[in-house]
Amino acid sequence: MKNLKIGIIGAGPSGLAMLRAFEAEEKKGNPIPEIKCYEKQDNWGGMWNYTWRTGVGKYGEPIHGSMYKYLWSNGPKECLEFADYTFSDHFEQTISSYPPREVLFDYIQGRIRQSNARKYIQFNTVARWVDYIEGKKQFRVVFDNLVENTTFEEYFDYLVVGTGHFSTPNMPYFKGIDNFSGSIMHAHDFRGADQFTGKDILLVGSSYSAEDIGVQCYKHGTNSVTISYRTNPIDCKWPDGIKEVPLVTHFDGDTAYFKDGTSKRFDAVIFCTGYQHKFPFLPDNLRLKTKNCLYPDGIYKGVVYNDNTQLIYLGMQDQYYTFNMFDAQAWFARDYMMGRIAVPEKSLREEDIAKWMEGEANCGTSCDHVDFQTEYIRDLMAPTDYPDFNLDKVAEMFKSWLLDKEENILTYRDKIYTSVMDNTKAEKHHTPWMKELDDSLERYLEEIPADEKELSKVNYY
Ligand code: FAD
Ligand code: NAP
Numbered sequence: 001m002k003n004l005k006i007g008i009i010g011a012g013p014s015g016l017a018m019l020r021a022f023e024a025e026e027k028k029g030n031p032i033p034e035i036k037c038y039e040k041q042d043n044w045g046g047m048w049n050y051t052w053r054t055g056v057g058k059y060g061e062p063i064h065g066s067m068y069k070y071l072w073s074n075g076p077k078e079c080l081e082f083a084d085y086t087f088s089d090h091f092e093q094t095i096s097s098y099p100p101r102e103v104l105f106d107y108i109q110g111r112i113r114q115s116n117a118r119k120y121i122q123f124n125t126v127a128r129w130v131d132y133i134e135g136k137k138q139f140r141v142v143f144d145n146l147v148e149n150t151t152f153e154e155y156f157d158y159l160v161v162g163t164g165h166f167s168t169p170n171m172p173y174f175k176g177i178d179n180f181s182g183s184i185m186h187a188h189d190f191r192g193a194d195q196f197t198g199k200d201i202l203l204v205g206s207s208y209s210a211e212d213i214g215v216q217c218y219k220h221g222t223n224s225v226t227i228s229y230r231t232n233p234i235d236c237k238w239p240d241g242i243k244e245v246p247l248v249t250h251f252d253g254d255t256a257y258f259k260d261g262t263s264k265r266f267d268a269v270i271f272c273t274g275y276q277h278k279f280p281f282l283p284d285n286l287r288l289k290t291k292n293c294l295y296p297d298g299i300y301k302g303v304v305y306n307d308n309t310q311l312i313y314l315g316m317q318d319q320y321y322t323f324n325m326f327d328a329q330a331w332f333a334r335d336y337m338m339g340r341i342a343v344p345e346k347s348l349r350e351e352d353i354a355k356w357m358e359g360e361a362n363c364g365t366s367c368d369h370v371d372f373q374t375e376y377i378r379d380l381m382a383p384t385d386y387p388d389f390n391l392d393k394v395a396e397m398f399k400s401w402l403l404d405k406e407e408n409i410l411t412y413r414d415k416i417y418t419s420v421m422d423n424t425k426a427e428k429h430h431t432p433w434m435k436e437l438d439d440s441l442e443r444y445l446e447e448i449p450a451d452e453k454e455l456s457k458v459n460y461y
């Protein structure tokens with residue numbers, strides 16, 4: 001066991017979950033394999049490690065981060081809470097259900113700081129290329145140390161890929177956009193709504209990025225937000241100033257034309273058209289090829305690569321559940337790599353994958369999707385010792401969150417939920433989300449007197 005060597009690429013929530021899983025084992029006094037983790041950024045946290053940069057970073061690498069100023073959790077924190085480290089453990093004060101980015105980043109760091117995990121991580125180091133060496137039954141991974149500008153290689157028995165999949169934009173073409181006179185960007189490069197104050201903006205796409213960037217821009221005073229959908233509208237009760245229209249057909253100058261025959265002039269277009277799963281460091285035979293879905297083909301239990309079972313993927317699914325799902329995956333992967341969980345032969349794995357994929361295909365509604373991912377996590381957790389938690393209650397919270405958004409997209413973040421981990425009921429935030437323009441940790445944790453809280457209550461409709 002001691003001689004087993006495991007490489008982890010990425011120190012975002014998924015990579016950190018993997019480190020935490022091994023640490024939990026070590027704390028029990030059990031021997032663990034030799035572990036090394038490589039992160040191309042200069043800090044951990046993945047998406048949650050905010051950067052103002054767009055395009056390329058200091059060392060010329062594509063920027064990973066897609067988060068922006070004023071980004072708040074878009075789901076209740078009670079749905080993503082770690083089962084082995086609660087929000088109460090971390091903050092020692094009751095907080096609301098929808099914290100801003102910096103607060104969640106602090107929470108992620110709090111858990112990992114309890115351990116010596118940092119010593120396993122080499123920062124500013126990017127995985128460049130991976131080969132599977134048949135003779136050695138190991139992966140050879142080529143890395144670049146970005147600071148020293150040096151190349152080196154390492155060999156691993158198992159390789160864990162936790163590099164995320166919301167970084168490489170999917171950028172469709174529309175006729176005439178070449179000559180659009182306003183600004184054009186993808187959600188990946190959006191860093192805050194400020195620059196769109198007073199502007200008429202067009203968002204293409206109708207999922208979480210379109211929904212939140214639309215609402216952010218409304219909150220920060222855009223003149224109008226138009227959301228153009230391809231398949232389904234987001235379909236909630238939009239306030240005056242945000243509307244949905246069918247897909248763009250083409251552009252002419254600064255005017256966009258839509259499928260329903262309408263047209264409008266815009267100052268800016270933001271493509272909220274999703275991301276590509278992109279692994280520039282993996283050869284074709286090791287590369288996961290999938291669109292954004294709840295059960296990608298080719299990975300057994302959503303974790304073990306079916307064509308080479310020494311390769312592990314974490315966090316490659318579309319995500320209702322996030323942090324605790326990555327934990328469930330990491331605990332499963334740990335036990336598998338340590339030889340405690342056996343996987344069946346390839347054809348049986350294929351059958352299992354097909355069964356789950358059929359399950360996803362049979363889902364009709366968002367609630368079905370929540371139930372599907374809930375069952376996926378239940379299945380993963382069963383053979384491991386990740387602390388059990390009430391998944392049915394979490395699923396209920398997700399469904400209630402869906403209704404909250406439908407009811408009022410501007411106020412859903414003011415709702416509160418109760419932790420299934422330690423029963424802590426969240427506290428109403430001192431300021432309604434629509435009124436809160438400061439997303440800093442300090443401001444969030446400020447205790448504001450009750451009478452001022454009353455004053456800050458507002459109605460939006
Ligand atoms: P990531 O967080 O993407 O981390 C991957 C890491 O791998 C990065 O640190 C990256 O630098 C590193 N890496 C990539 N390539 C290499 C390489 N070749 N070599 C070395 N290192 C590499 N989830 C929520 O729960 N709540 C939210 O409110 C929420 N908001 C979101 C908002 C946006 C705009 C986006 C894009 C996502 C949001 N998410 C949210 C989902 C988010 O994907 C997860 O919370 C989580 O960050 C995924 O963790 P990960 O470790 O799998 O990937
Ligand atoms: P996504 O959920 O994958 O959605 C992609 C969207 O792009 C879909 O609406 C899709 O429409 C559309 N699309 C794709 N190709 C298109 C084309 N050629 N023309 C028109 N539309 C096209 O991606 P996302 O919305 O960027 O979300 C990614 C992640 O970021 C999610 O996990 C989300 O939770 C997170 N996020 C969180 C926040 C927050 O507030 N905390 C904010 C933003 C994002 P179809 O339905 O037609 O395929």
Ligand code: MG
Binds near residue numbers: 381382384386388
């Ligand atoms: Mg169990």
